[in-house]
Amino acid sequence: xxxxxxxxxxxxxxLGDRVTITCxxxxxISNWLAWYQQKPxxxxxxxxxxxxxxxxxxxxxxxxxxxxxxxxxxxxSLQPDDFATYYCQHYKNDLYTFGQGTKLDIK
Amino acid sequence: QLHLQESGPRLVKPSETLSLTCSxxxxxxxxxxxxxxxxxxxxxxxxxxIGFITYSERTNYNSSLESRxxxxxxxxxxxxxxxxxxxxxxxxxxxxxxxxxGPTTGxxxxxxxxxxxxxx
Numbered sequence: 001x002x003x004x005x006x007x008x009x010x011x012x013x014x015l016g017d018r019v020t021i022t023c024x025x026x027x028x029i030s031n032w033l034a035w036y037q038q039k040p041x042x043x044x045x046x047x048x049x050x051x052x053x054x055x056x057x058x059x060x061x062x063x064x065x066x067x068x069x070x071x072x073x074x075x076x077s078l079q080p081d082d083f084a085t086y087y088c089q090h091y092k093n094d095l096y097t098f099g100q101g102t103k104l105d106i107k
Numbered sequence: 108q109l110h111l112q113e114s115g116p117r118l119v120k121p122s123e124t125l126s127l128t129c130s131x132x133x134x135x136x137x138x139x140x141x142x143x144x145x146x147x148x149x150x151x152x153x154x155x156x157i158g159f160i161t162y163s164e165r166t167n168y169n170s171s172l173e174s175r176x177x178x179x180x181x182x183x184x185x186x187x188x189x190x191x192x193x194x195x196x197x198x199x200x201x202x203x204x205x206x207x208x209g210p211t212t213g214x215x216x217x218x219x220x221x222x223x224x225x226x227x
Contacts, residue, residue: 034213043217
């Protein structure tokens with residue numbers, strides 16, 4: 001099974017900051033990676049797929065990058081609505097695994 | 108717009124079977140390339156993929172749950188199902204049904220989730 005590791009587990013930042021979350025896969029997954037945002041008590045929301053493709057309707061301040069085993073999610077200028085938990089997920093070979101999550105809170 | 112809604116018992120006794128239904132509107136379960144799946148989230152913890160089923164009833168499951176889980180679908184009622192056998196307290200979680208529009212799109216649509224508690 002492919003294991004996904006996110007870092008950091010928690011991240012404190014201020015409005016307007018640029019932040020980056022990293023996701024590492026235990027083996028190469030090409031670009032078969034998605035990123036989600038989740039708020040308490042709600043379903044996750046798809047932000048990025050295929051490592052860098054922005055889902056329709058997602059603000060352009062969200063960006064994804066990487067391939068192989070290392071990936072990033074960058075938020076260019078934090079807005080109030082962005083404070084949430086973020087998950088990466090691979091979908092190589094029709095099997096899915098999520099990272100453990102990164103909680104982004106207000107400094 | 109595709110909409111998903113979970114239903115089923117919210118309290119299950121240890122050693123018994125958890126059964127949930129996902130009702131789908133806005134799309135057909137026979138839609139080519141769609142993946143219909145289940146994901147769960149224990150209270151205060153992260154997301155865990157359970158498995159999915161395709162329009163052709165091909166299934167894939169999380170290896171850690173494979174011996175206890177079955178996902179099936181019924182096209183005539185636009186519903187798909189989750190059964191999880193021999194549950195323990197560790198299976199207490201918010202269970203989401205979800206849909207990926209293809210094998211490389213990520214999970215595009217989610218239900219609101221159903222909290223299932225395993226307790227005697």
